[in-house]
Amino acid sequence: MITLRLSALLRLFRQMTRVSSPAPEMDSTIQSSGGQALRWLNFFHILAHGSAAPVTALCLFPAHPLYSVLLCASVLIVLAVYNVIFYAVPADKTTASPCSHILRFLNFLLGVCWATLPIMIFPYGNSDDRVLVSGITIGLTATTVSLLPLRMAGELISSMIMIGCWIALFLTWEKKHSVFYLFVGIELFIYLFFILSLSATVRFLFIAFLTNRRSLEERNSIVQLLLRNADNEAGDWLWDISADGTLQHVSTVLANALGRSIPALEGRSLVEVLAEINPSAKENGRNTDLLRLEQCLGNRIFFRDIVVGGFLDSRQHFWSLSGRPIFQNRIFMGYRGVGTDVTQTHRARESASFRARHDILTGLPNRAAFMDDMETYLIDAEREGEAFALFNLDLDGFKQVNDRYGHQYGDEMLRKVSVLFSRSLTERHRLYRFGGDEFMLLERHATVTSAAGTANALISALVETPIQLLDRVTAPIGVSAGIVIASGGTERVESLLEASDLALYESKHVGGHTYHFYDAQLRTLAKRNRGLIRALPHALESGQIKIVYQPFFNAQSQKLCGFEVLVRWTHPEYGRIPADRLIRLAEEAGSIQELGSYVTEQACLLAREWPSDLLLSVNVSVGQLESKAFLPDLTRILQDTGFPASRLQIEVTESIFMEPDASTFTLLHSLRSQGIIIALDDFGKGFSSLGYLRFFPFSKIKLDALFVRDMLREPRAASIVRAVIELAIDLGVAVTAEGVETQEQLSYLTSLGCTEIQGYLLSHPLPPLEAMALLTRDGFPEARITAS
Structure with a gap:
């Protein structure tokens, strides 16, 4: 009979506490309302335990001075830590992970502290002590209802206190062997069962109340909308x-x-x-x-x-x-x-799209627009059988103007040059600002003769029209051009850009103010490239390729966050090879994966000795990501060096998405699953990156230095910088601003909430030993970096 009654009681308990999982859309409502309720009830929770501790210590001090002081101190310390964490986060976050886990653990410690009271006092104390212990334990167990919104917190306190009581009863029974203590233990079990049942039932009612209230609010909003005055001017x-x-x-x-x-x-x-x-x-x-x-x-x-x-x-x-x-x-x-x-919103979005595809300084289409148009030109050329010309234009003497007069004069030069170029062109032409003092030009239905005429017109426009800058300063300027005639077919954008670069190099090599067509017989450049490609394996083996470290810092505290790995190659014959040229040569030679693995492995060997909270950031090219050996090599490097994957940051540029491939996203997701941080580099240069933020959850975006440089003098640049930082905050990702060179830039970025900064204001790229000095200066004396 007793067994049947207990079974029925357990079934009733399960029915009362059976709470169906709330709908996913209710999670935020339950967290928010539960957090608000917990914040209101927390006063009673702190009051109960905060007053019980000194009262208990005061009563026990004459007979148990050491224990009473330790108990009081332990309870108050746990309460203090609990209070600091509790009020350090918004109310709606207190019942959500990870804050809720921390609060539960602190309540568990609180229960452990109080569990020692019956164990230490009840078996050995007098009748007054036992009355005190009984009153305190039962009272504190009852007050755990104040923690109902924080699931399992009150249950942990009650359970730990009851465990302490059962241990105390067992120790007392060993001394007196009285069946009285057995019955008391059973009564305590029933009391605990009651408290747990009450907590589960009230929590069930609380969730049901919130669910019903949310449903009523939704219905009310629909009714209000239905009853809205038909003549209302609302949208x-x-x-x-x-x-x-x-x-x-x-x-x-x-x-x-x-x-x-x-x-x-x-x-x-x-x-x-x-x-x-x-x-x-x-x-x-x-x-x-x-x-x-x-x-x-x-x-x-x-x-x-x-x-x-x-x-x-x-x-x-x-x-x-x-x-x-x-x-x-x-x-x-x-x-x-x-x-x-949504007319205004749609127009604003179109305006933002226009700004993202146009240069903020000159108003010309930018790099992103150029890359998109190049694909279209190649398709049209193949379909229609009509060639087009690609002009790679670089201003001669621009660096001297910039260095002598400053960026403000340089910007004015770029604006006026773009106007002169545009006046010299026809409807068959489309001009782009590619970056810096580099312009791109596309000419439809082109021949060698027509392309030569276009190049001469551009060169003459700068020669015949002196450019007057601010304060009536007149600066000489010229232009060099590399021209490629493309007819579609198997040609790719990257190969055409490389060809125009080679032709431009030849124009620069002979002194500028001229143009050259791309020709396979450009022997000087071909010989130089072949020599560099042959020298690349030896450079890897002999250590000619050096690694330097570009620090990046917390924008708010200027605390060092990590280093970006950069490569430097000084060839005995050709001198210093630019990093982008080195990467292109390695891709042409088919050794980009070997180069990337070498740089990553050497950097990981050094960085594993750094403090555990510093990141190592490595740039990865398109060629590496396309290599089947990339992921296995990276996994091997991390295993061999013992460098934690969670401290490795891989930077990719939006160029990996120029030809979208599911395998690219699969690879990035695989890297992320290992704990590796994925950052989108040069963000803002192109529009396509905005779209890919929806499909891959980048952990960080790096704001291109071009916008950082212009943001304090160009409202459009400032708007883009502000929009990128706000976008990063909304997406919950970090944002690193590159190219920070002045204190004013730093202050502006900090005020916008930028996460990290990188630039010459705080540090140039550093060799290993100087990086060690920076670590020591920034409070990491335990770091060990050795020269390689």
């Missing part, structure tokens, strides 16, 4: 269609939004009405947005934020439509939804 409006797909219950707001009268809309198809005011839909039958809307309505599925456009009074408008199917007893009754005028 939202309701639409309602019947089971046969025609509009019904048309409001004045809806009619005004679509520029039609109510009778003209009643009984009409919503898609047909939108097609009437959409010229592209008239011309093409259906555009993509209307087709998607029609498919959703036809399939009777929920949809959100489908943006459609149209013209009203010769002005273009855009609306965002959301809707859900209505069923009664599983019978389709139609659709109800909301429309929102």
